[in-house]
Amino acid sequence: xxxxxxxxxxxxxxxxxxxxxxxxxxxxxxxxxxxxxxxxxxxxxxxxxxxxxxxxxxxxxxxxxxxxxxxxxxxxxxxxxxxxxxxxxxxxxxxxxxxxxxxxxxxxxxxxxxxxxxxxxxxxxxxxxxxxxxxxxxxxxxxxxxxxxxxxxxxxxxxxxxxxxxxxxxxxxxxxxxxxxxxxxxxxxxxxxxxxxxxxxxxxxxxxxxxxxxxxxxxxxxxxxxxxxxxxxxxxxxxxxxxxxxxxxxxxxxxxxxxxxxxxxxxxxxxxxxxxxxxxxxxxxxxxxxxxxxxxxxxxxxxxxxxxxxxxxxxxxxxxxxxxxxxxxxxxxxxxxxxxxxxxxxxxxxxxxxxxxxxxxxxxxxxxxxxxxxxxxxxxxxxxxxxxxxxxxxxxxxxxxxxxxxxxxxxxxxxxxxxxxxxxxxxxxxxxxxxxxxxxxxxxxxxxxxxxxxxxxxxxxxxxxxxxxxxxxxxxxxxxxxxxxxxxxxxxxxxxxxxxxxxxxxxxxxxxxxxxxxxxxxxxxxxxxxxxxxxxxxxxxxxxxxxxxxxxxxxxxxxxxxxxxxxxxxxxxxxxxxxxxxxxxxxxxxxxxxxxxxxxxxxxxxxxxxxxxxxxxxxxxxxxxxxxxxx
Numbered sequence: 001x002x003x004x005x006x007x008x009x010x011x012x013x014x015x016x017x018x019x020x021x022x023x024x025x026x027x028x029x030x031x032x033x034x035x036x037x038x039x040x041x042x043x044x045x046x047x048x049x050x051x052x053x054x055x056x057x058x059x060x061x062x063x064x065x066x067x068x069x070x071x072x073x074x075x076x077x078x079x080x081x082x083x084x085x086x087x088x089x090x091x092x093x094x095x096x097x098x099x100x101x102x103x104x105x106x107x108x109x110x111x112x113x114x115x116x117x118x119x120x121x122x123x124x125x126x127x128x129x130x131x132x133x134x135x136x137x138x139x140x141x142x143x144x145x146x147x148x149x150x151x152x153x154x155x156x157x158x159x160x161x162x163x164x165x166x167x168x169x170x171x172x173x174x175x176x177x178x179x180x181x182x183x184x185x186x187x188x189x190x191x192x193x194x195x196x197x198x199x200x201x202x203x204x205x206x207x208x209x210x211x212x213x214x215x216x217x218x219x220x221x222x223x224x225x226x227x228x229x230x231x232x233x234x235x236x237x238x239x240x241x242x243x244x245x246x247x248x249x250x251x252x253x254x255x256x257x258x259x260x261x262x263x264x265x266x267x268x269x270x271x272x273x274x275x276x277x278x279x280x281x282x283x284x285x286x287x288x289x290x291x292x293x294x295x296x297x298x299x300x301x302x303x304x305x306x307x308x309x310x311x312x313x314x315x316x317x318x319x320x321x322x323x324x325x326x327x328x329x330x331x332x333x334x335x336x337x338x339x340x341x342x343x344x345x346x347x348x349x350x351x352x353x354x355x356x357x358x359x360x361x362x363x364x365x366x367x368x369x370x371x372x373x374x375x376x377x378x379x380x381x382x383x384x385x386x387x388x389x390x391x392x393x394x395x396x397x398x399x400x401x402x403x404x405x406x407x408x409x410x411x412x413x414x415x416x417x418x419x420x421x422x423x424x425x426x427x428x429x430x431x432x433x434x435x436x437x438x439x440x441x442x443x444x445x446x447x448x449x450x451x452x453x454x455x456x457x458x459x460x461x462x463x464x465x466x467x468x469x470x471x472x473x474x475x476x477x478x479x480x481x482x483x484x485x486x487x488x489x490x491x492x493x494x495x496x497x498x499x500x501x502x503x504x505x506x507x508x509x510x511x512x513x514x515x516x517x518x519x520x521x522x523x524x525x526x527x528x529x530x531x532x533x534x535x536x537x538x539x540x541x542x543x544x545x546x547x548x549x550x551x552x553x554x555x556x557x558x559x560x561x562x563x564x565x566x567x568x569x570x571x572x573x574x575x576x577x578x579x580x581x582x583x584x585x586x587x588x589x590x591x592x593x594x595x596x597x598x599x600x601x602x603x604x605x606x607x608x609x610x611x612x613x614x615x616x617x618x619x620x621x622x623x624x625x626x627x628x629x630x631x
Contacts, residue, residue, distance in 0.1 A: 001039070001059045002112040003030070003066070005047035006083040007491050023047060026082050029073065030066055037062035042100055048084065048112075052100060056090045056122075056129040063088060063120045064136060064158065071118065071162050087112030090125040107153070110146035114155055116232050118163075124154030136160060142227040163235060175296055176239030178215040179203050181224040182256075183246040195247040196221070197323030198256070198281075202243070204399070205285045207431040209293045215239060216433040216463035217330065234263030237464055241269065243292065252278045252316060258288055260295055270295040278316040286311075318351035325360050329367075340364045355394035359401040362387035366407065384408070399429035403438065410442050413629045418442050433463035440472065444604030446630065449480050452604070460489075467493055471502035478506075478513040479608045486510050501530050512547075512611055521548045535564055539576050546580040554580055570596070575605065578612045587620045594627055603628060 091104025325343030406421035440455035528540035577585035
């Protein structure tokens with residue numbers, strides 16, 4: 001039996017003392033259970049154990065008892081939670097001093113990472129010995145190719161009773177549904193975009209069902225090539241049902257298969273096959289939404305059903321171009337966004353009444369990718385506004401159009417109008433994670449921290465694996481004095497985007513909230529290394545020097561930044577000066593950004609971050625808020 005602590009390396013980087021204390025508590029909890037089940041501790045691996053038993057049954061029973069005791073300990077809430085994975089295999093070993101060697105040991109070590117956090121996985125050999133002797137169900141996982149092994153192995157997951165009875169922390173009261181990426185079985189592999197686009201369209205349509213929390217595309221697309229069982233996907237996304245299927249497009253003919261699966265029983269709740277013309281794609285989407293709602297006994301809202309029934313027909317070629325554009329938009333590179341713009345433009349030229357294409361083009365223009373001119377009031381901005389207005393005119397019930405309009409009002413510091421549009425978008429699509437996130441940013445700028453946290457939390461519920469939102473949520477939690485909750489999101493970030501700018505940025509704010517400036521400086525230095533732009537690198541280095549107490553070096557670096565031919569964005573320079581305690585320098589750059597109407601670093605950072613309290617006490621900050629219509 002191998003055990004391993006989940007997220008040990010990342011947790012040590014975040015708070016070494018706290019992690020070592022948790023590790024000591026874990027050892028105190030695990031070792032007596034090893035003795036009780038006659039397990040022989042071969043060695044401690046630092047954050048886990050290698051243990052030998054004289055029977056597979058004793059090993060499995062011991063693993064279940066360990067996970068039960070850890071679950072009970074975590075539920076008490078008195079200490080930082082612990083999660084471990086356990087892997088068990090059966091086979092001969094060779095004694096070498098106090099150690100054991102052999103294939104059986106290596107295979108057990110390879111099985112352990114397959115287990116979910118807090119879970120147990122066993123090999124087929126173990127399952128044959130224990131399947132009729134343990135109370136817990138053994139669920140077969142898809143064949144796994146383990147590192148160093150020539151052939152895939154049969155691996156089984158021990159279904160622990162509390163994983164079926166208890167929702168994960170922070171789960172929504174609403175029913176959760178994940179639409180897994182539909183498989184492309186079209187003759188042309190290039191039609192992959194259509195399967196991805198249809199997946200996203202179904203997510204939007206299913207969000208019309210009342211009291212149904214639908215997971216956003218960002219999170220579900222991570223399962224496109226993953227061979228994980230439905231039960232594990234359900235646990236990771238905190239949903240009770242999943243919808244999966246396939247798409248075959250051949251010319252203007254379309255075949256869509258869909259099946260709704262209950263996560264707990266893994267039984268089929270509903271299934272259907274649609275053979276239609278491409279022109280009928282909206283009718284297929286509406287029928288799937290209706291059937292899923294009826295199967296879940298929650299149904300569509302009357303207004304939503306009417307909206308779906310009245311969706312204006314779009315030319316198939318225009319619709320296909322739109323789907324290509326939406327698929328490209330999820331890659332934020334400049335090349336992909338330019339490609340998305342071309343597809344949206346094509347969709348509009350083919351069908352001038354395609355409202356979603358107008359909204360998509362407006363977004364592509366606004367998020368035009370790195371390297372393009374970003375000054376508000378430029379031609380791209382005027383074109384984006386025209387497109388959004390046209391999208392709303394064509395379809396007043398289009399959530400994306402209202403969210404885009406909210407972004408425009410945000411740019412214009414028309415806060416009440418922005419709030420109205422985001423609320424309108426969310427009333428039309430309550431699972432619209434981007435709208436929740438952007439609305440949270442607006443509320444952050446307004447200084448309404450509690451409401452911003454609520455929106456970021458709703459975005460997390462709709463898109464639990466989206467790093468950008470996790471970072472925003474962790475930052476505000478750290479700023480308002482809720483570091484333990486921030487730490488949960490940072491640990492998620494460590495799994496999703498290790499050694500990334502969002503991860504180290506949130507980590508720096510967490511360490512700052514704990515008055516651990518040494519670790520905070522280390523985080524900022526790593527951000528500097530990850531920054532692609534030389535000016536931004538200098539800014540991060542200057543900030544790290546300032547917090548480390550080397551103000552002279554910080555000023556030298558800032559002088560280089562200001563004298564560089566291409567000055568980085570004005571507001572990040574102001575942010576560094578604010579953290580240096582140089583308020584004159586900070587306000588000089590904030591005023592410059594204000595006059596030039598540069599898309600600013602969210603003013604909410606200056607309003608909420610505890611480290612710049614002196615800035616907020618300065619009368620000039622009040623004047624700045626007035627100019628931005630925030631006072």
